[in-house]
Amino acid sequence: MAGAKVSNFSPLDPAAAEPFYRQIYDRFRGSIASGLLKPGDRIPSARALTKELGLARGTIDAAYSLLAAEGYIQARGQAGTVVTPGLKLRTPVADPVPQAATRVAEVSFRPDSILPFQMGLPALDVFPRKIWARLGARCLRAMQAPDMVHPSVFGLRALRAEIAAYLQVSRGINCAPSQVFVTSGYRHTMELIAHAFLKAGDRVWLENPGYPPTRELLRHMNIAAVPVPVDGEGMVVAEGIKFAPRARAAVVTPAHQSPLSVSLSLPRRLALLDWAVRNNAWVIEDDYDGEYRYVSRPLPSLKSLDRDGRVLYAGTFSKVLLPSIRLAYLVVPETQVERFEQITQAFAGGSPELTQAIVTAFITEGHFARHIQRMRKLYAERREATVAGLERVLGKHMRIDSQPGGMHLILRLQGRRSDRRLVARMRAAGLYGEALTDWTMDGDGASALLLSFTNIDSQTSAEKLGKRILQLI
């Protein structure tokens, strides 16, 4: 059977602009789209196809990884590789490359495996696993009846208190533990905020470019996203006021704008708060990595300037501890505690007792503060090493933005190169990257790569990886 499918291949074109792996990818994609290959059909093994076409095994592997990453095929071990059962193509295949790039972008925020440059991850190699495992084992051994029942949907009392104390010291936020609500991540925080304070048809300012999942979530709730441009001082508040003065909320990343990493300037911060007060609007401060600033002390949060109770502060443990623990939090103004308690009781499942208990112990015993200090130093080093390594190899093709903080780099592509196309190739070659264009609301912004440096351990590693990118340009 497999042989029959392979024989459908007309010879590949060595003179084509597209490399072989891309040609193979396009053929399979075309066959699937046209119905020649149906969901559940077996396709030849990479080994068989390598032999049949007389190409390097790596070429076939690259094509198959891309097809698998985009959901077209599935490896089934002994049973071989098949076209994904139940696969439905959403749109006819017109222009394979941009289409492929779009699909990659769709899945790009949560890849299946860990790749070099992967965004949103802390340094995994230096996480204090032994301490963590020890605290966890202790919590498990100490489990008594009160730890076995439904945890408070607001979050563990002790954890809320630790978060409030931490925010006071590190982010200049004055709040009582009762104002802190533990959630299972940024999406969950945003969803609860939307249930509490927004309704279908409302308009919300979003930074443009900005974190794509926010607009996805609002779209599903029929809330209209109003793109507000970002310049060197962060969100251009005056433009927001011009476009949508009566918006119900603004989502901002004041510490390091996501993804441009610029800080929201003080005049802008004051203008934003002033607008919110005058319009009874909400400012949602997404402080996802405010701790990680390398050129000066971390900035106080926008929330610390909030005299009128208009700022909802969203923090997370994903970046400062681990994403796998699914712990984030929201600080609401004192006046909104009761409203938010109702919403949390109606919607929230609560976070598992165990993970909350481990994090609480980790903070209480001083490991948390030490870990952040250590990571700040390490990230400053890794950032510098990664910039040096990539500039050396890719300097002719890209310009690296200089930024005061954050966990990723921005590499501006020279000329009219498509960041989406490059990202799709990188993914096929086993490298992570995100395209700035995919973070831009009209999909028509500057062309740049977003690459995380947190897991790049030396300049040598960065150079090696840079060379792999160079081959894909």
Added chain:
Amino acid sequence: MAGAKVSNFSPLDPAAAEPFYRQIYDRFRGSIASGLLKPGDRIPSARALTKELGLARGTIDAAYSLLAAEGYIQARGQAGTVVTPGLKLRTPVADPVPQAATRVAEVSFRPDSILPFQMGLPALDVFPRKIWARLGARCLRAMQAPDMVHPSVFGLRALRAEIAAYLQVSRGINCAPSQVFVTSGYRHTMELIAHAFLKAGDRVWLENPGYPPTRELLRHMNIAAVPVPVDGEGMVVAEGIKFAPRARAAVVTPAHQSPLSVSLSLPRRLALLDWAVRNNAWVIEDDYDGEYRYVSRPLPSLKSLDRDGRVLYAGTFSKVLLPSIRLAYLVVPETQVERFEQITQAFAGGSPELTQAIVTAFITEGHFARHIQRMRKLYAERREATVAGLERVLGKHMRIDSQPGGMHLILRLQGRRSDRRLVARMRAAGLYGEALTDWTMDGDGASALLLSFTNIDSQTSAEKLGKRILQLI
């Protein structure tokens, strides 16, 4: 200061219908409502008040527990007891007792401490904590990079596979792991279902009486709940069709109706599926404790009869393992997998890797199946012992429904006694109970107590507790 407040007490009335604890409770509540006592004000210690009024310490304690349970006061250790800071009364105090009962009902589904008869809990004393702690410590020690990044928002692959296999054997459900979505609890499951398949203004059938949080959640999403009566065969499907033939969904508890514990009869099951197919409506099967049936084998699920992909099956580990792990799941029809993947990616934070890994190991190694077997036997014994003990003491005042399964008893109050009033008194006396009236949508149903038996370890214990209830009638 404390003395000054106490001296506001005019003498209590020994001839009044209300017992002393209730009179004290009413006084404090009145003083708070009238502003005589303000949030943050200290109130006398229970000891001081006991002395001042010359009453039994237990009387004062009962009043204070009720005030604390309802959020009016807070114990502050050394700092004494204060009126809850930030407290806002939602409605003026007109009729203290029903008002109080309503407030108790509002908080009753998630009390702060573990009380006798508490609903929704498995037997905590016999949970295999050592095995659990051992598996947990092993997962923690084995933590590698892939366990540290964002877990799949659909749920751990291995856990989804274990759930699918379990449902096949135990509930007659044929599904692929890709149809199983891990959530953080029933509310979370319902919320995701609502995002995926319902919209504001839709109508949804709910069993009446039925689990109150469901209607709360729908209310917050502006979805109209249509109460459908329940009789000895479960939800009266014909009435649903009569009242709201075009409803978009029906939420049912076919195994043991929540709270009446009757099973949905086969003709009703078929009628419900038939209605759903003809109207493209969804049937949400909440199978919260389908495993626990004592008089015959557990019934196959409604989902197992679903030939047309109209049933969304909601299961949970809260009852068969522990509520503190916050793990539940939803099985969607194959045709809805893609839709549900989109919704989960937009909204779900994902569940922590660690708890999912522990549960997976617990299932894989056979502990789960053994635990359910053991609990089924234990609950049958505890149910029988609790019924015997309570009937002996309370038989004149209440009639205990006989039911084939579930985790709680239904005690019908004789005469025109208010279940809400009795529940408020029980709570004040440190006993848990829920009022059937609070589970009824017009608030005007039969008067009965709902009491869990899972943590009552003998007939002697049940008798002792029964005597405490007897004093409150």
